[in-house]
Amino acid sequence: MASLDPLRSARAPWVYLVVLDRGERPETVLAGPPGFVVRTIDGRRGRNKRGLLNELARALEFPAGSGRNWDAVEEMLADLEWLPAKGYLLVVTHADLLLVEHPDDYETFIDIVKSVAKEWATPGRGASARAAVAFHVCLVVERERADTRADWHAPRLSVKRKASR
Numbered sequence: 001m002a003s004l005d006p007l008r009s010a011r012a013p014w015v016y017l018v019v020l021d022r023g024e025r026p027e028t029v030l031a032g033p034p035g036f037v038v039r040t041i042d043g044r045r046g047r048n049k050r051g052l053l054n055e056l057a058r059a060l061e062f063p064a065g066s067g068r069n070w071d072a073v074e075e076m077l078a079d080l081e082w083l084p085a086k087g088y089l090l091v092v093t094h095a096d097l098l099l100v101e102h103p104d105d106y107e108t109f110i111d112i113v114k115s116v117a118k119e120w121a122t123p124g125r126g127a128s129a130r131a132a133v134a135f136h137v138c139l140v141v142e143r144e145r146a147d148t149r150a151d152w153h154a155p156r157l158s159v160k161r162k163a164s165r
Helices: 049-059 070-079 103-121
Strands: 015-020 036-042 087-093 134-142
Touching (some): 015 103, 036 049, 049 070, 103 134
Parallel strands (some): 015 134
16 A cells, blocks of 8 residues: 555645555555545557647546647646545556656646646635635556656655555
C-alpha cells in the first residue's frame, strides 16, 4: 500500500512516479483517500496527444465537445465543477507508453497538470473563496519499464509493501 500522506496534501510535488512489482495492481496500491475523486487513464490509449486528450475527456467526464487541445484541457482540469470532491487523484497506468509517439508533448502534459495542481492548492479569495484542494497525478509503471524515460519529471512515491512470509 502506498503511503498516501502526500496525496492527501495540496502541497507539491503534485506528480509522482509509482513503480509496481510484478502482479501488483494500481487500484490496490493506490486506493484514494476518502472523499477523493479517483480516475484512471490508460497510457496505451494516450500514445499521442489526441489519444491522451480523448482519454482524459472520457475518464474525467468532460462536457461534450470540450478538452480537445492543451488550453481546453487545462481549463477543464482546473474546473471539475461536475465532479465535486475533497481532492482529485488521476492515475495513469502504463505511463511508459504515455505520449510515446510525441515525447515533447509528455513534458507539456506534466507542466499542465503541475500548473493545475498549483491552482487547486491555492485557496480562493472573495467570491471564489474555497480551501486548498489536493490534485495529484500518479504515473504508474511496472518495475521492468521504469527506466523507459530518462526523466519522468516526477519523484517516486514510496510504496509500502507487506512483508513476505
